[in-house]
Amino acid sequence: MDIRTRAATGDTSSPRGADRRHQFPGRRQRINLRLDEAEHGDVVTAAARAGLTPTGFCADAALAAARGNTAPGGLIAGTGVTRAELATMQRELFAARTAVTRTGTNLNQATTAFNATGEAPVWLDHAVRRCVQALDKLDALVADIDRRLH
Incomplete structure (x- = not known):
């Protein structure tokens, strides 16, 4: 069950993951990402492993790649270790x-x-x-x- 389905049905049985660090006022720039089923599954799995939502994971991954930092969620790039x-x-x-x-x-x-x-x-x-x-x-x-x- 994806995040939207859980939210629509009120299912709270499995946590959705930690959100990224919030900013006030909120972030104004937006980038939309399109994935096929396999890519989406990979992102959801990686986000869960990192303890993030898929959206937060994608944002952190993009910023980490852009800045040359470690992988999202505190994962050390290429190791699967936080x-x-x-x-x-x-x-x-x-x-x-x-x-x-x-x-x-x-x-x-x-x-x-x-x-x-x-x-x-x-x-x-x-x-x-x-x-x-x-x-x-x-x-x-x-x-x-x-x-x-x-």
């Missing part, structure tokens, strides 16, 4: 980096203790397990990024 998703991945990468750094510090302390006493500290196994977990998380995140970009 800026918000990328920001989340960035935070996860920072957390993984911190975990690996802390684990490296623990392993250095264990090495120092081993060199001083000739025996491995009792907590070395725990530090090694944490290192493996941190690297597994980092590998999973890198694989997720690679999957999204390809």
